Amino acid sequence: MDVLPYILVTAVTVGAMYSLATLGLSLVWGAMGMLNMAHGALLTLGGYAAYSAVTAAGLAWPFGFVAAIIVGALFGAFLYFGLVRFMLGSTAFETNIIIATVGIAIALENVILLIYGGQPLGQPVSLDGMFRLGQVPVASQNLLIVVLSVAIMFLVAFTLRTSKIGRAIRATAQNREAARLMGVPTRSIYLQVLAISGALAAVSGVLLSSITQLSPPLGNDPMLKAFIMCVVAGLGNVQGSVLAAFVLALVEACTQFYLGARWGLPVLLILVILALIWRPYGVFGRTQVTRL
Amino acid sequence: MRSDTRRDLLVAFAFLAVFIALPFLLPGRYYLGQIVLIFFYAIVASQWNLVFGVAGIFSLAQMALFAFGAYTTAMLGFYLDWSVWLAMPVAGLATIFVSILVGLACLRLTGAYVALLTLAIAQVMYFLIVTDTECYVMEGVRCRQFTGGAVGFSQFGDLGTRKAFRGDWLTANYFIVLGLLIVSLLFTYVIMRSPMGLAFRALRDNPGYAVSRGISRFKYQLLVFGLSAFFTGVAGGLWASHFRAIGPNLLNLSLMLFVLAMIVVGAVGRFWGALVGAILLVAADEVMREFGEFRTLGLGLILAFFVVAMPQGVLGLLESAVQKLKPKRAEQDSPSP
Numbered sequence: 308m309d310v311l312p313y314i315l316v317t318a319v320t321v322g323a324m325y326s327l328a329t330l331g332l333s334l335v336w337g338a339m340g341m342l343n344m345a346h347g348a349l350l351t352l353g354g355y356a357a358y359s360a361v362t363a364a365g366l367a368w369p370f371g372f373v374a375a376i377i378v379g380a381l382f383g384a385f386l387y388f389g390l391v392r393f394m395l396g397s398t399a400f401e402t403n404i405i406i407a408t409v410g411i412a413i414a415l416e417n418v419i420l421l422i423y424g425g426q427p428l429g430q431p432v433s434l435d436g437m438f439r440l441g442q443v444p445v446a447s448q449n450l451l452i453v454v455l456s457v458a459i460m461f462l463v464a465f466t467l468r469t470s471k472i473g474r475a476i477r478a479t480a481q482n483r484e485a486a487r488l489m490g491v492p493t494r495s496i497y498l499q500v501l502a503i504s505g506a507l508a509a510v511s512g513v514l515l516s517s518i519t520q521l522s523p524p525l526g527n528d529p530m531l532k533a534f535i536m537c538v539v540a541g542l543g544n545v546q547g548s549v550l551a552a553f554v555l556a557l558v559e560a561c562t563q564f565y566l567g568a569r570w571g572l573p574v575l576l577i578l579v580i581l582a583l584i585w586r587p588y589g590v591f592g593r594t595q596v597t598r599l
Numbered sequence: 600m601r602s603d604t605r606r607d608l609l610v611a612f613a614f615l616a617v618f619i620a621l622p623f624l625l626p627g628r629y630y631l632g633q634i635v636l637i638f639f640y641a642i643v644a645s646q647w648n649l650v651f652g653v654a655g656i657f658s659l660a661q662m663a664l665f666a667f668g669a670y671t672t673a674m675l676g677f678y679l680d681w682s683v684w685l686a687m688p689v690a691g692l693a694t695i696f697v698s699i700l701v702g703l704a705c706l707r708l709t710g711a712y713v714a715l716l717t718l719a720i721a722q723v724m725y726f727l728i729v730t731d732t733e734c735y736v737m738e739g740v741r742c743r744q745f746t747g748g749a750v751g752f753s754q755f756g757d758l759g760t761r762k763a764f765r766g767d768w769l770t771a772n773y774f775i776v777l778g779l780l781i782v783s784l785l786f787t788y789v790i791m792r793s794p795m796g797l798a799f800r801a802l803r804d805n806p807g808y809a810v811s812r813g814i815s816r817f818k819y820q821l822l823v824f825g826l827s828a829f830f831t832g833v834a835g836g837l838w839a840s841h842f843r844a845i846g847p848n849l850l851n852l853s854l855m856l857f858v859l860a861m862i863v864v865g866a867v868g869r870f871w872g873a874l875v876g877a878i879l880l881v882a883a884d885e886v887m888r889e890f891g892e893f894r895t896l897g898l899g900l901i902l903a904f905f906v907v908a909m910p911q912g913v914l915g916l917l918e919s920a921v922q923k924l925k926p927k928r929a930e931q932d933s934p935s936p
Binding site for chain 1: 720902
């Protein structure tokens with residue numbers, strides 16, 4: 308039996324999910340130089356929001372995504388009003404925001420643990436059934452993941468490229484001061500970017516939990532991988548991180564198949580270290596190396 | 600004598616007097632055990648503070664180095680029957696080596712990239728230990744993984760205090776750990792006050808200017824990674840010998856955050872920050888223990904609150920309060936390290 312098609316199916320599915328998770332991180336870093344360590348907790352939050360909407364409120368499964376998007380965006384906005392608003396422009400923003408969001412992340416994970424308990428739950432927001440792609444059986448859920456992720460990515464790319472908000476976000480990312488002088492309300496841009504990123508994280512949390520299980524630390528491992536992808540691509544480089552997500556998902560799927568599941572993350576890490584030694588600001592990073 | 604040196608000496612003697620008196624004043628073993636925990640955390644936090652606070656390199660690998668020291672000590676004792684007293688310094692040296700490797704990997708990175716890379720290194724170490732299922736030796740019917748797997752190690756020897764002091768073993772351990780704390784704090788103090796400490800701070804505050812004045816970033820970054828590693832590794836070994844058991848939970852994210860919170864709450868980059876932060880956070884943890892399951896939640900919120908509301912830490916707040924009270928003295932006092 309040829310295993311390559313299976314590896315490819317896994318890699319494409321996982322890559323789609325990773326790129327969605329990476330997208331939010333990358334946007335936030337690009338627009339405001341903020342490394343959001345609460346991103347993993349947001350993933351988990353989205354998964355549980357969808358779970359509650361379907362099981363407790365009894366909505367049809369597509370509404371699980373709606374619930375996740377709303378909750379994720381609200382939490383993103385909370386990050387702005389609770390933390391970022393006070394810290395913007397302070398010295399050592401780059402490191403302090405990491406510490407602050409880590410604090411929020413473990414608090415949120417703990418709240419989820421207190422509400423839902425630690426036992427793994429099944430995600431009801433998923434499609435049943437299989438179909439055949441040539442010779443390879445593929446679960447319908449995998450198709451849903453890929454289609455949804457790609458659709459969302461195109462939507463985000465389209466918004467960034469054409470809409471007014473998108474232009475304002477890009478302007479802020481390129482040069483904060485100049486954007487503000489040109490009348491871009493940078494603070495409300497930050498709020499919007501955090502809300503969008505929260506919604507993206509929440510959706511990828513729903514998708515992720517549909518092929519694994521819901522548990523409070525659900526988002527931690529994907530967040531670490533999303534970081535790795537962001538770093539490989541160069542923090543803040545949106546297109547690069549999507550490409551890196553697919554490439555690294557393929558590498559991971561191959562490693563896990565040929566070397567065993569436990570080597571997936573270490574091999575990714577070694578690749579990252581090598582990539583960073585080769586290009587310290589990421590493979591597609593914009594910033595030139597400052598030689599000191 | 601400089602006024603801040605005199606102040607540091609006074610503070611040091613006050614702490615020392617309290618710490619020496621404590622075992623004879625505290626009721627029961629529980630609180631003594633908690634103070635020992637404070638000492639351990641303060642040792643790691645003070646070394647971490649050298650990297651993060653003084654040199655300004657946001658490395659998250661310090662707890663992984665601590666765990667590395669603990670595992671090295673435990674494994675030398677377990678597989679080779681070494682005494683922990685011999686294994687601890689060897690573990691410290693081995694930790695220096697590993698830390699310099701981490702420093703090399705981070706050499707060309709700055710800020711958030713360093714944090715991400717070191718976090719990933721720590722997580723991979725945890726992941727590889729926990730998922731280790733291959734049998735290395737058989738113990739009767741049970742199988743033991745080379746890294747101890749999810750269970751970890753026990754019965755690799757201890758400090759020998761239980762045999763020598765019997766009922767008072769905890770007091771003996773207390774003074775051993777206190778001794779290590781004193782030595783590592785002295786070490787930190789000397790580094791912070793030496794020209795080397797100045798170089799670290801110069802590279803933190805203005806790397807461009809520092810380099811143009813002939814300070815080699817390569818040399819000093821590797822130096823700070825190496826110097827901060829020895830006592831971290833030895834403290835890890837002492838932790839293993841004190842508790843007589845270790846496991847991968849040493850690499851838990853929440854433990855790392857707990858120690859990081861000590862630096863942030865105490866004061867980033869200040870000499871007394873690590874010790875004060877360790878005392879405050881272990882005390883806060885004690886209080887939150889009453890609320891059981893809300894402990895982690897409280898820790899997270901404390902961390903976020905302090906970074907947002909008082910990024911200078913408790914000591915920074917204290918100092919600016921003192922400066923307000925004595926506006927004339929403020930000019931003479933050079934800022935403390």
